[in-house]
C-alpha cells in the first residue's frame with residue numbers, strides 16, 4: 001500500500017492550495033475530496049474579493065484551482081473521509097471503502113455541521129457512530145438506526161444490513177432507490193438519542209425506537225468525530241500560527257480553523273499548513 005507524505009482531507013480552496021504547495025516541495029499527496037459541485041462555493045455566482053479573478057464564479061475558481069493541483073501531480077481520491085487514526089508511525093484514513101496511509105495530515109474540511117442532535121455528542125462511542133464501515137461489526141445481530149443525510153448513506157445502511165444488523169433507515173424525503181428493499185424506512189426531521197450510558201432509544205419526530213446503535217451519516221463530519229483527540233475552540237479546530245493542531249503531524253487550514261470565512265484566508269492557510277507539514281516531515285527523516 002502506498003504511504004503518502006501527506007493526505008489532505010477536503011478539496012476546497014484550502015485543501016487545493018495545500019496540495020499545490022506540497023507538490024511544489026516534491027511531496028506525495030492524496031486529496032480526499034468530494035465532487036467540486038458539492039462544495040458550497042460552487043453555487044456562488046460572483047466572487048468579488050478574490051485577487052486576480054475579478055467577478056469569477058465559485059465554480060470557475062474551484063475548477064481552476066483543482067486543475068492546477070492535478071497538473072502538479074496531486075492525486076484525488078473521490079470520497080468522503082469517514083475516519084482518521086494515528087497509527088504511531090503515521091496516519092490511516094478511511095476514504096469511502098479505501099484505507100489510505102500517510103506520514104502527515106492536513107484537515108481542510110470547511111465549516112462542518114456543528115449542530116448535533118440532542119444526546120448525540122453524549123453517546124458518541126457509546127452507541128452513536130459516524131462510520132458504518134468502522135463500527136458496523138460491533139452491532140451484528142442488533143437493531144441500529146441510520147440517520148441518512150449523506151449521499152452514500154443508503155450504501156452504508158446496506159452494508160450494515162449485509163453484516164447482519166437489523167437496520168431502520170431515517171431519511172429526509174422519499175425512500176432512496178439505492179436502499180436495500182428489505183430495510184425499514186421512515187421519514188423524520190427531529191431526532192434525540194437517549195440511554196443511560198449506552199444508546200437505548202432513538203426518538204424520531206417524537207416516535208420512540210429501541211436501538212443499540214445510531215449511525216449519523218452527514219455529508220460533513222465534525223472534526224473531532226473524524227479524528228478523536230483533536231482540540232477545538234468555539235467549534236473550530238484549534239491551530240497555532242503554523243496551522244499545527246494539538247496532534248503532532250496534523251495540520252488544519254481554511255474555514256474549519258476559524259474566521260474570516262473567506263477564500264483568500266483559506267488559500268493562505270493551506271499554503272502555511274503545507275509548509276509546516278513539509279518541515280514536520282523533514283524533521284522526521
Ligand SMILES: Cc1cc2nc3c(=O)[nH]c(=O)nc-3n(C[C@H](O)[C@H](O)[C@H](O)COP(=O)(O)OP(=O)(O)OC[C@H]3O[C@@H](n4cnc5c(N)ncnc54)[C@H](O)[C@@H]3O)c2cc1C
Nearest residue numbers: 010012013014040041044081109110254255261262263266
Ligand atoms: C454561496 C457562497 C458564496 C461565497 N462567496 C464568497 C466570496 O464572494 N468571497 C469569499 O472570500 N468567500 C466566499 N464564500 C466563502 C468561501 O466559499 C469559503 O471561505 C471557502 O470556500 C473556504 O474554503 P475551505 O477550503 O476552507 O472550505 P470549503 O470550500 O468548504 O471546502 C471544504 C470541502 O471539504 C469537504 N469535506 C468536509 N468533510 C469532508 C470529509 N470528511 N471528507 C471529504 N471531504 C470533506 C466539504 O464537503 C467541502 O467540499 C462563499 C461561500 C458560499 C457558500
